[in-house]
Amino acid sequence: MNMAVWYVAKDTEDCDVIIRNAELEDFEEIATQMDDVKLKNLFPVMDSKEMAKDFKVSKQLITTCKESSHSIFLVIEVDGKIVGICSLLKDPQKIHLHKIDMGIILQQRYWGTKTSKLFLTEIINWCDANQIKKISVY
Numbered sequence: 409m410n411m412a413v414w415y416v417a418k419d420t421e422d423c424d425v426i427i428r429n430a431e432l433e434d435f436e437e438i439a440t441q442m443d444d445v446k447l448k449n450l451f452p453v454m455d456s457k458e459m460a461k462d463f464k465v466s467k468q469l470i471t472t473c474k475e476s477s478h479s480i481f482l483v484i485e486v487d488g489k490i491v492g493i494c495s496l497l498k499d500p501q502k503i504h505l506h507k508i509d510m511g512i513i514l515q516q517r518y519w520g521t522k523t524s525k526l527f528l529t530e531i532i533n534w535c536d537a538n539q540i541k542k543i544s545v546y
Contacts, residue, residue, distance in 0.1 A: 430481040507542035
């Protein structure tokens with residue numbers, strides 16, 4: 409169930425909100441989001457070399473998810489700027505088809521807002537549509 413644009417709405421601040429599949433053209437903005445979050449983390453888990461490697465993996469992840477029927481990489485835009493990302497990765501082995509690994513980043517200013525609720529709702533809807541019963545967050 410890969411869709412170009414999943415959801416378009418106005419949030420409580422009358423901003424345009426779009427939830428859609430990530431594209432390779434989004435990579436620089438996605439990398440900036442990841443960089444900002446990792447550098448602001450109170451308990452950093454990566455140094456700058458590891459982060460550079462992680463960005464390369466993320467670019468590959470966008471391509472992999474676009475070609476996959478069991479995984480997806482989403483972005484959420486507010487007024488044309490990417491403010492969050494979510495990767496949902498499913499192991500294609502039959503024994504694991506009911507569970508998924510989820511990585512999610514959302515700018516702190518959107519935590520607890522209608523925008524974050526829309527994002528999580530669409531993620532859960534995708535999981536329901538793909539018979540996911542267990543979500544592991546990493």
